[in-house]
Amino acid sequence: MSVIRRMDSDVSETAQQIPASPPYEIGVVEGTGASDTMLISVAAHIPTARFRVVSLETLGAGGHGLDAVIVPGSLGARVDALLTEASGDLRIIVILDDPSVANSRRLLSLGAADILAAPVTEPALTLSLERIMRAAAPAAARPRSDGAVVALLKAGGGVGATFLATQMAAGLGRQDPGKVCIADLDIQFGVVSDYLDADQSFTVADIIGNAAAFSEASFSSALAEHKSGCRILSAPKDVTPLESLTTAHIETIVGGLRRTFSTTLLDLPPAWTLWSFRALQMADRIVLVTQLSVPHMQLVKRQLRVLSAQKLDHKPIHLVLNAVSAEQLAALPVKVAEKAIGRTFDLVIPEDRRTAGLATNQGIELNEAKSTSKLGAGISQLAALAVTGNLAAPASSGLKLKFW
Secondary structure, eight states: OOOBOOOSOOOOTTGGGSOSSSOEEEEEETTSOOOHHHHHHHHHHOTTEEEEEEOHHHHTTTGGGOSEEEEEGGGTHHHHHHHHHSOTTOEEEEEESSOOHHHHHHHHHHTOSEEEESSOOHHHHHHHHHHHHHHHSOGGGSOOOOOEEEEEEESSTTSSHHHHHHHHHHHHHHHSTTSEEEEEOOTTTOOHHHHTTOOOSSBHHHHHHTGGGGTTOOOTTTSEEOTTSOEEEBOOSSOOOGGGSOHHHHHHHHHHHHHHOSEEEEEOOSSOOHHHHHHHHHOSEEEEEEOSSHHHHHHHHHHHHHHHHTTOTTSOEEEEEEEEOHHHHHHSOHHHHHHHHTSOOSEEEEOOHHHHHHHHHHTOOHHHHOSSOHHHHHHHHHHHHHHHSSOSSOOOHHHHTTTO
C-alpha cells in the first residue's frame, strides 16, 4: 500500500470544522480491507487527513507521530496489547469481522476510539474519522454543545420510567418553551408520543435512514411539539431491530439535540446495546428508575454493576424509587431495600394511579389532571434533580417518605 496524501483543496461541509493544519496523520495496518482507492476517496472528504501504511510491530506505544491508526481486529491479542500500551493521544479504530456487542464493548473498554464492521465501507470510515478529528480539535473549532443531556435507565421493564420522563419533559417545557426535548430511543416499543398525544411525522427511523443529513443540523424545526412547549423525537412507528441503530446514529442524535436544546431527556430501552452504552457515555447524568420489590432490587444491583464495569460510574447516577404504595412499604421498607443494594435512593415517588392514568390517557401534564398532587410534587423534584443535580427541597431521610 502506498502512502496516501490529499492534494486538492475541496472540503466537505463537515470537515470545514476541523482545523486545516497541522495534517492529521493516520496509520493503516495491512489487513484492514481499506484499499488505496478507498483512502484516496476518504481523503477527498477530509482535507487534513494524511494516510500512511504502518506495521503493528514497529508502531510501538508512542504511535510514531500518528494521531490515529486503523487496525484489523483479526490480529487478536496484538490489538489488545496495542490498546493497552498506546499513548492516550493515539486514537485507535478497530475493523472487526465479528462486531458483536461483547467484542465491541471489550475493545472500547480497552480504549478503542471506534469499532467498524468488516468489510469496512468508505462512508463508515469517513464518518468515524470525522467524529474522532472533531473531538480532537481545539474547543474554538468545534460546534457549540451547551445543552444538558439526561439519560433515563430502567431497572427492568414496567418501572414507569417513560411516564416520569414524559412528565418531566412537559414540566420543563412549560418553564422553557422550545428549549426542552425528549428523545424516545426505545426503538422497538417506545410510547413517548402516545403518552404525550404527539404527532409522529418525524421519528428516529428518519435519522437512521439518512443520518448524514442530520450530522450538523438543528432538530428544532423537524420535531413534534407538545402543547407544554417541549419537543419530541419519537420512536419508529413500527418495531425496529435494535441493531438498526448504531453508535454513529447515536452520536448524530445526541450531538444534534445537545446543540439545539438546553435540556434533552433520553428514554432508553431496558436492553443493553453498543449504542445505548454510547448514549450513556454522552449523557451528563443518569437517572436509574426502579420499583420497590425484591426482584427489582436485584435488577438495580445488576445495572449498577454494569455501569461500574463500563466505567460509567464516574457520572452522577441518581437512583429513583417510583410508584411506591403503602402496601409495598409494609412489605419491604425503604431502608431494607437500601441496605440490600448498598446505597440510598435519591428520591421516592408515590403511587397515584388515578392521576397518572388521567394524564397519560389525555396526553397532558399532571397539573392539568390534578392541580396539586404528591405525585406531581415528586416529579417536580425529579426534574430539578435530573437537570441540576439538586432536589427542589432537601432530600434527607426524614423527607423522602413525607408522602406517607
